Amino acid sequence: MEYVYAALMLHSAGKNIDEDSVKAVLEAAGVTVDDARVKALVAALEDVNIDDAISKAAIAPVSPAAPAAPAAEAKVEAEEEKKEEEKEEEEEEKEEEAIEGLGALFG
Secondary structure, X not given: OHHHHHXXXXXXXXXXXXXXXXHHHHHHOOOOOOHHHHHHHHHHHOOOXXXXXXXXXXXXXXXXXXXXXXXXXXXXXXXXXXHHHHHHHHHHXXXXXXXXXXXXXXX
């Protein structure tokens, strides 16, 4: 995360975001610099309009989680019903096996 912060700080200061600049900011902050991460960050930001990305991120509303959709609720209910049916079938099978076992005793 500190790598992104370094890039944002450089952008905010109107400086060029290149490998040397990012490394300098990170080193000044006391961060051990990973050259591969710096290269990946600079390459990823190469074609990005940072001002545009920031404005889009600022516009995105932060809202509480939306209530479950009716289709999702119906799916959960259907799964619960299926589980109940499977339990009932298992119980019936156990009863039938028990009856068959008793029949063998008297057979």
